[in-house]
Amino acid sequence: MFRRPAPPPTGWATSSRFAAVFAFEAVLICLVLLRFHLAPMSAAFAALVGSLLVALMALLFALVAFVLVWHKGERGFGRALTGFVLALVLLAPAGFASWLALSVPAIVDVSTDTADPPLLSRAAKDRPADANPATYPAGSADHQREALPQIQSLLIDIPPDDIRKLVLRLMQERRWRVVADLRLAETAARVRLPDIAPSDRIEAVATSTLFGTTDDIAVRIRADDGKTRIDMRSASRYGSYDFGANAAHVQNFLTDLRDRALLPDQASQ
The missing domain is CATH 3.30.310.80 (Kinase associated domain 1, KA1)
Structure with a gap:
């Protein structure tokens, strides 16, 4: 009797983990570029913002994957959880910085x-x-x-x-x-x-x-x-x-x- 192979993890979970890992590595590179002045400040900040947007996408992908795992029994919870946690690690400091920027006068x-x-x-x-x-x-x-x-x-x-x-x-x-x-x-x-x-x-x-x-x-x-x-x-x-x-x-x-x-x-x- 042959065992039916398990279905692959949902693509949302895989995409979440991939996007989160990519965003994490990109943010680290941007921080190095900023800290040691290896690139123009405006360009490095633009790349940092883009990396955080990818992290936001990873967070949304993970939420969709959680819904599919819960309601349809699809696989990929571990991958979705990895993407969700990594995205939160990146977005939480960014959210605090955004709140701080809006709460203080725009005077430089x-x-x-x-x-x-x-x-x-x-x-x-x-x-x-x-x-x-x-x-x-x-x-x-x-x-x-x-x-x-x-x-x-x-x-x-x-x-x-x-x-x-x-x-x-x-x-x-x-x-x-x-x-x-x-x-x-x-x-x-x-x-x-x-x-x-x-x-x-x-x-x-x-x-x-x-x-x-x-x-x-x-x-x-x-x-x-x-x-x-x-x-x-x-x-x-x-x-x-x-x-x-x-x-x-x-x-x-x-x-x-x-x-x-x-x-x-x-x-x-």
Whole structure:
């Protein structure tokens, strides 16, 4: 007596597993391209979005396969489950990132002083032609003040030179790459230009761990009626969404700077 061969797994299950594996490998490749700047940022992000769409297809294929297995007794549950789990692993972080992008203001250039933002002189030279402009967007000042009222200049009763040391130390702790350290106050005093307000400017570059996205940062230190005024600016090189990264750069950095400055042993070192 011959045994009837078992029917093959449903094509929906096979397609789900194949699409999910393909999407998983494609996402990993895109992350490597982004993190190590091996491809243009826009192209790598477009490929990443395409890979996530394939993962969404794998999820839908798996759901169809589950229905067929449950109602018609077709085979392929294991393949469908593999596709479903892999797709969820890819889509869950993407869904969270999408929610975060929609929940924060679409501002990628944040400054404590919107009337006279600190210059990003080095970024103007380093940014490629397809990157965001290094000049502060003239039309975003009112939007930023409304959406990010907590972003304010910092006024501290500490000498500017001590503040400068703290700024450099905090940048080093954050592993930001300092690309410019301009002692404008010393230059003005040396050439005897009293009309120039004494100020220093430090520029740095912050790179995210996962995607390798780059933000250009400038901190301006200026004497102000016996105190020190610190203004800060953080701007994304690419894209129109930063998931709140630049606002977090400014707010967290100035909070830490204020806390450190209040400790005498920290401010004088």
